[in-house]
Amino acid sequence: MNRTPAIQLTGLRKRFGSLTAVDGIDVTIGTGEVVALLGPNGAGKSTTIDLALGLAAPTAGAATLFGADPREAVTAGRVGAMLQGGALLPELTVSRAVALVASVHRHPLTVAEALERARCTEIAKQKVSKLSGGQMQRARFAVAVVSNPDLLILDEPTAAMDVEARRVFWQSMREFTDEGRTVVFATHYLDEADTYADRIIMLSAGQIVADGTPAEVKSVVSGRRIRACFDFEWTADVAAELQRLPGVTSVEHRGGQFTIVSNNPDAALRALLSEHADVHDIEVTAHNMDDAFLALTETAGIGARA
Numbered sequence: 001m002n003r004t005p006a007i008q009l010t011g012l013r014k015r016f017g018s019l020t021a022v023d024g025i026d027v028t029i030g031t032g033e034v035v036a037l038l039g040p041n042g043a044g045k046s047t048t049i050d051l052a053l054g055l056a057a058p059t060a061g062a063a064t065l066f067g068a069d070p071r072e073a074v075t076a077g078r079v080g081a082m083l084q085g086g087a088l089l090p091e092l093t094v095s096r097a098v099a100l101v102a103s104v105h106r107h108p109l110t111v112a113e114a115l116e117r118a119r120c121t122e123i124a125k126q127k128v129s130k131l132s133g134g135q136m137q138r139a140r141f142a143v144a145v146v147s148n149p150d151l152l153i154l155d156e157p158t159a160a161m162d163v164e165a166r167r168v169f170w171q172s173m174r175e176f177t178d179e180g181r182t183v184v185f186a187t188h189y190l191d192e193a194d195t196y197a198d199r200i201i202m203l204s205a206g207q208i209v210a211d212g213t214p215a216e217v218k219s220v221v222s223g224r225r226i227r228a229c230f231d232f233e234w235t236a237d238v239a240a241e242l243q244r245l246p247g248v249t250s251v252e253h254r255g256g257q258f259t260i261v262s263n264n265p266d267a268a269l270r271a272l273l274s275e276h277a278d279v280h281d282i283e284v285t286a287h288n289m290d291d292a293f294l295a296l297t298e299t300a301g302i303g304a305r306a
Helices: 045-052 070-075 094-102 111-117 133-145 163-177 190-196 214-218 236-243 265-275 289-297
Strands: 007-016 019-029 034-038 060-065 079-082 151-155 182-186 199-204 207-212 224-229 248-254 257-262 280-286
Touching: 007 045, 019 045, 019 199, 019 207, 034 045, 034 190, 045 060, 045 151, 045 182, 060 070, 070 079, 079 133, 094 111, 094 133, 111 133, 111 163, 133 151, 133 163, 163 182, 163 190, 190 214, 190 289, 199 214, 199 289, 207 214, 207 289, 214 289, 224 265, 236 248, 257 265, 265 280
Parallel strands: 034 182, 034 199, 079 151, 151 182
Antiparallel strands: 007 019, 007 060, 199 207, 224 257, 224 280, 248 257
16 A cells, blocks of 8 residues: 655745745645645645645745656646646637646546546536636646645635535535545535545644644634524623623623533533523533634734745
């Protein structure tokens, strides 16, 4: 079994003048992993992708793809990429643009298969210049997969897509990853990372602030939310009573609903019902990826570039 990592980043740094975009990243991504890169604007996501693909030279450190120089892996067709602002020739049809890329690779998919995987069959004869934003993203995806790559790197792949287009895109992506290929994608949609990634690497100010499964990343935020509706008058005394419930770290209210966060939700809920039996429509939920994202990145600085 080949245990050579799909991606190996070692001590990776990148400076642009006085700004440090990537600040000492060490990452190993194995074959078959589906990894999401998360972080606020300026966290270093796109710069990290550029360094991994050999599109930019690191200030320090090294990047390899399948144990080789990134440019060798790309030239060999082992890597497909879908980058922000990646341009397709506007005068070509989608089918022709995909065929052009296929022609430079040794073992490409057929054009028809690449179009089908990207859900582009119905726009195959349209000129690139006439595509909508969502259609353009699908066409870029077809171009990225036509080389039949072992590794796919995507930078904001569902930007400009509506909800249904995003759903269809990830459905086609599942077909790709089910074949054991490696996928790394950067996204601002935290729900995509939570739903589709096996592993999340969160960046802030050019450094890794979290690396683990979605469940592990979310676990950094302790406690649970208890949300309930009430019919009584909200006063400062009520807020103080809720704040004194076991393990409560925050209390918020809006209209006829309040939310408390407690590190001991079972005890807090029992005490709440004992003191305010008239509350209703109670909902207890775990923290989500949004909470983890804010907790991990809100105190970190902002880097040079997203």
